[in-house]
Amino acid sequence: MPALYFHELEYQTRLAATKQAMLKSDFDTIILSDPANIFYLTGFDAWAFYAPLFLVVSCELNQPLWIGRFMDAVSAHDTTYLSEENIRTYPDNFVQSSTLHPVEPTALILKERGLDKGVIGVEMGAYYYTARIHAEFLANLPNARFSDAELLVNRVRLIKSPTEQHYLREAGRIADAAMAAAVDKCAPGVRECDVVAEIYSKQIGGTSEFGGVYTTSPPHFCAAERVRTPHGLWTDQPLKNNSALNIEIAGARLHYHCPISRTVYLGHPPDSYLRLADAVVEGLNTTMESIRPGMMAEEVELTWRKTIAKHGFEKEARLGYSIGVGFPPTWGERTASLRPGDKTVLKAGMAFHCMSGLWLENTGIVITQSFLVTENGNEPLTQFERKLSVKN
Amino acid sequence: MPALYFHELEYQTRLAATKQAMLKSDFDTIILSDPANIFYLTGFDAWAFYAPLFLVVSCELNQPLWIGRFMDAVSAHDTTYLSEENIRTYPDNFVQSSTLHPVEPTALILKERGLDKGVIGVEMGAYYYTARIHAEFLANLPNARFSDAELLVNRVRLIKSPTEQHYLREAGRIADAAMAAAVDKCAPGVRECDVVAEIYSKQIGGTSEFGGVYTTSPPHFCAAERVRTPHGLWTDQPLKNNSALNIEIAGARLHYHCPISRTVYLGHPPDSYLRLADAVVEGLNTTMESIRPGMMAEEVELTWRKTIAKHGFEKEARLGYSIGVGFPPTWGERTASLRPGDKTVLKAGMAFHCMSGLWLENTGIVITQSFLVTENGNEPLTQFERKLSVKN
Numbered sequence: 001m002p003a004l005y006f007h008e009l010e011y012q013t014r015l016a017a018t019k020q021a022m023l024k025s026d027f028d029t030i031i032l033s034d035p036a037n038i039f040y041l042t043g044f045d046a047w048a049f050y051a052p053l054f055l056v057v058s059c060e061l062n063q064p065l066w067i068g069r070f071m072d073a074v075s076a077h078d079t080t081y082l083s084e085e086n087i088r089t090y091p092d093n094f095v096q097s098s099t100l101h102p103v104e105p106t107a108l109i110l111k112e113r114g115l116d117k118g119v120i121g122v123e124m125g126a127y128y129y130t131a132r133i134h135a136e137f138l139a140n141l142p143n144a145r146f147s148d149a150e151l152l153v154n155r156v157r158l159i160k161s162p163t164e165q166h167y168l169r170e171a172g173r174i175a176d177a178a179m180a181a182a183v184d185k186c187a188p189g190v191r192e193c194d195v196v197a198e199i200y201s202k203q204i205g206g207t208s209e210f211g212g213v214y215t216t217s218p219p220h221f222c223a224a225e226r227v228r229t230p231h232g233l234w235t236d237q238p239l240k241n242n243s244a245l246n247i248e249i250a251g252a253r254l255h256y257h258c259p260i261s262r263t264v265y266l267g268h269p270p271d272s273y274l275r276l277a278d279a280v281v282e283g284l285n286t287t288m289e290s291i292r293p294g295m296m297a298e299e300v301e302l303t304w305r306k307t308i309a310k311h312g313f314e315k316e317a318r319l320g321y322s323i324g325v326g327f328p329p330t331w332g333e334r335t336a337s338l339r340p341g342d343k344t345v346l347k348a349g350m351a352f353h354c355m356s357g358l359w360l361e362n363t364g365i366v367i368t369q370s371f372l373v374t375e376n377g378n379e380p381l382t383q384f385e386r387k388l389s390v391k392n
Numbered sequence: 393m394p395a396l397y398f399h400e401l402e403y404q405t406r407l408a409a410t411k412q413a414m415l416k417s418d419f420d421t422i423i424l425s426d427p428a429n430i431f432y433l434t435g436f437d438a439w440a441f442y443a444p445l446f447l448v449v450s451c452e453l454n455q456p457l458w459i460g461r462f463m464d465a466v467s468a469h470d471t472t473y474l475s476e477e478n479i480r481t482y483p484d485n486f487v488q489s490s491t492l493h494p495v496e497p498t499a500l501i502l503k504e505r506g507l508d509k510g511v512i513g514v515e516m517g518a519y520y521y522t523a524r525i526h527a528e529f530l531a532n533l534p535n536a537r538f539s540d541a542e543l544l545v546n547r548v549r550l551i552k553s554p555t556e557q558h559y560l561r562e563a564g565r566i567a568d569a570a571m572a573a574a575v576d577k578c579a580p581g582v583r584e585c586d587v588v589a590e591i592y593s594k595q596i597g598g599t600s601e602f603g604g605v606y607t608t609s610p611p612h613f614c615a616a617e618r619v620r621t622p623h624g625l626w627t628d629q630p631l632k633n634n635s636a637l638n639i640e641i642a643g644a645r646l647h648y649h650c651p652i653s654r655t656v657y658l659g660h661p662p663d664s665y666l667r668l669a670d671a672v673v674e675g676l677n678t679t680m681e682s683i684r685p686g687m688m689a690e691e692v693e694l695t696w697r698k699t700i701a702k703h704g705f706e707k708e709a710r711l712g713y714s715i716g717v718g719f720p721p722t723w724g725e726r727t728a729s730l731r732p733g734d735k736t737v738l739k740a741g742m743a744f745h746c747m748s749g750l751w752l753e754n755t756g757i758v759i760t761q762s763f764l765v766t767e768n769g770n771e772p773l774t775q776f777e778r779k780l781s782v783k784n
Binding site: 003045046047048049050070071072074075078091092093095096098122124125126127128129130131132133134135148150151191192193194196197198200201202203204205206210211212213214217218220226228229230231232233234235236316317318321328329330332334337339341359 | 395437438439440441442462463464466467470483484485487488490514516517518519520521522523524525526527540542543583584585586588589590592593594595596597598602603604605606609610612618620621622623624625626627628708709710713720721722724726729731733751
């Protein structure tokens with residue numbers, strides 16, 4: 001019996017919403033490649049997407065059709081509700097071969113099911129839907145008309161069910177524990193890699209009640225001069241006194257991600273840095289107080305923008321993005337962003353990471369907050385205090 | 393000053409080899425998307441490939457041209473030898489936008505440099521070269537002819553320099569330390585996630601001399617009934633006595649990966665399982681004794697195949713693959729595979745993971761070995777004993 005993370009009914013609800021979106025856009029069939037979308041619709045959970053992996057959804061079929069490398073079919077049996085005949089495979093000689101491509105046997109399976117005609121939607125810009133895969137589909141399914149279905153399922157994912165919200169809260173508890181361990185471990189002379197080892201240990205060990213899983217991205221860990229760098233890698237050098245350190249991580253519970261970022265200052269921060277921290281904290285707190293359903297995503301950003309402008313700061317990068325299920329390389333859902341021009345109306349059940357960080361010419365700071373939109377306002381997903389962590 | 397992992401001369405040697413390969417295939421320009429290839433040619437090291445990231449190599453240009461999200465340019469300055477004018481960016485409103493695509497400003501930069509004509513090679517099947525990116529290039533660079541350059545740089549990477557071999561050996565030491573910690577931690581009643589937390593802690597903390605970095609893939613950790621599953625995720629359930637557990641991990645030093653897999657048996661293995669272990673260990677040892685330069689990749693596999701066949705076993709999946717630099721989602725280089733039909737001739741400086749694992753109907757076992765091909769034979773990259781680890 002498969003160990004499902006959600007009741008089968010929840011998967012059916014998600015599938016029905018996906019089919020409705022397909023009908024609206026006149027897709028007969030969609031072929032999904034985004035591992036987060038495949039996980040969302042079926043529960044499929046294994047590290048299988050390094051080889052072409054597809055989930056085929058057709059308005060004609062009761063269940064989606066899983067197609068992947070033969071050795072990963074066991075995981076499809078173990079982690080999804082799909083029945084035997086809807087788990088199909090291609091043989092191993094098609095894996096990373098210079099002469100054979102997995103789309104050839106995949107196309108044969110589609111033909112056999114009569115899914116090789118009409119309008120087929122594919123996720124044109126999804127990370128693992130390569131130009132080669134697309135070219136192979138065009139060549140192997142000449143009777144179909146291909147059209148872009150990128151983000152179709154991502155948009156269905158925007159509003160989280162009560163169980164999804166529960167997992168996001170648990171992810172938040174893991175994120176809090178990992179950040180607390182990191183701040184605790186930081187001290188001048190401690191190697192950066194040893195702090196990150198502590199972060200990973202807590203991300204995975206989780207709490208005494210539940211464990212964590214891998215996050216889509218490694219911790220970003222930028223110390224001393226590198227504090228002006230976003231998305232940087234740790235080193236094995238010791239931390240220095242009188243320097244700032246940016247830590248950007250997430251907790252992940254059953255692939256639901258709750259990000260959190262904090263700056264730790266080792267030693268005594270200069271006044272100019274304290275003023276920067278005050279601006280970011282005020283910007284974040286003012287923004288959080290404002291967030292409620294009915295607002296547009298761009299309005300959230302405007303509150304932040306106005307608040308930090310009073311302190312003379314500006315952020316070019318977007319303020320945040322929708323979160324939920326994440327697979328490498330990003331925990332962002334790639335739909336709604338908190339930025340000018342994004343008219344997405346906030347609704348209860350949506351979740352975001354407010355990425356209130358600033359990177360300036362020679363320095364940087366990150367004090368962020370993930371939250372759920374609720375019926376009346378918002379619920380922070382982490383409890384870690386919103387301030388600069390000073391250790392001296 | 394950037395902190396380069398290799399002497400600038402080594403990057404120039406790699407670039408020259410790449411340009412030679414380009415000339416042979418009549419490419420005027422190649423646009424790389426594979427983060428491992430970008431890292432290999434420039435040293436670029438940041439988590440930046442979740443947004444379109446390109447490295448442009450032209451036979452006309454002395455240096456490659458880095459093009460990425462504006463906020464990641466700092467990392468290009470800090471981690472590569474590229475000069476200011478060869479680090480170019482696109483603005484943040486092009487990131488995960490539903491109306492704008494980063495290829496538009498990228499194409500303008502190529503035009504400005506006169507690189508918008510002739511034959512442009514792109515990595516059609518590389519993970520982050522999406523169908524959408526390709527379509528945008530075709531639309532935005534109408535004067536160019538596009539052709540497939542997938543694996544062109546991957547093939548240059550096959551033979552490792554002395555410094556690369558040094559990093560692979562260090563990765564092997566991290567892999568050994570992580571596996572030793574895992575086996576040590578395993579016991580009935582210990583939660584799976586707590587063993588994996590220990591693995592991560594050692595993968596990142598490394599040794600007292602050097603630290604580790606993130607691996608391309610999380611540990612695969614398949615316990616009890618799930619031991620028949622490859623590529624599976626751990627749970628937060630306690631380990632059971634009298635059951636087998638497969639652990640597949642790697643150590644990573646500056647993105648050079650050394651994989652290792654072992655099976656741990658908790659309790660007393662039945663005779664049938666001991667016979668399976670004997671077959672795999674004999675297959676692996678016989679194969680390792682045979683490996684020397686001049687052999688073809690398929691011959692390595694044949695030795696394994698013949699040895700386990702004597703015990704009545706057969707493996708459908710390939711026996712192994714070339715290793716070196718790895719970025720998510722795979723540490724395989726996607727070139728040479730140890731499998732029937734692969735005529736790659738082994739040469740000193742190549743590195744492989746011999747993935748001597750077997751997954752049967754109801755069970756599985758993994759006892760593997762990464763190695764370098766040397767002038768006279770081979771050098772194991774990990775020292776962990778090649779046997780079933782029994783804990784009782």
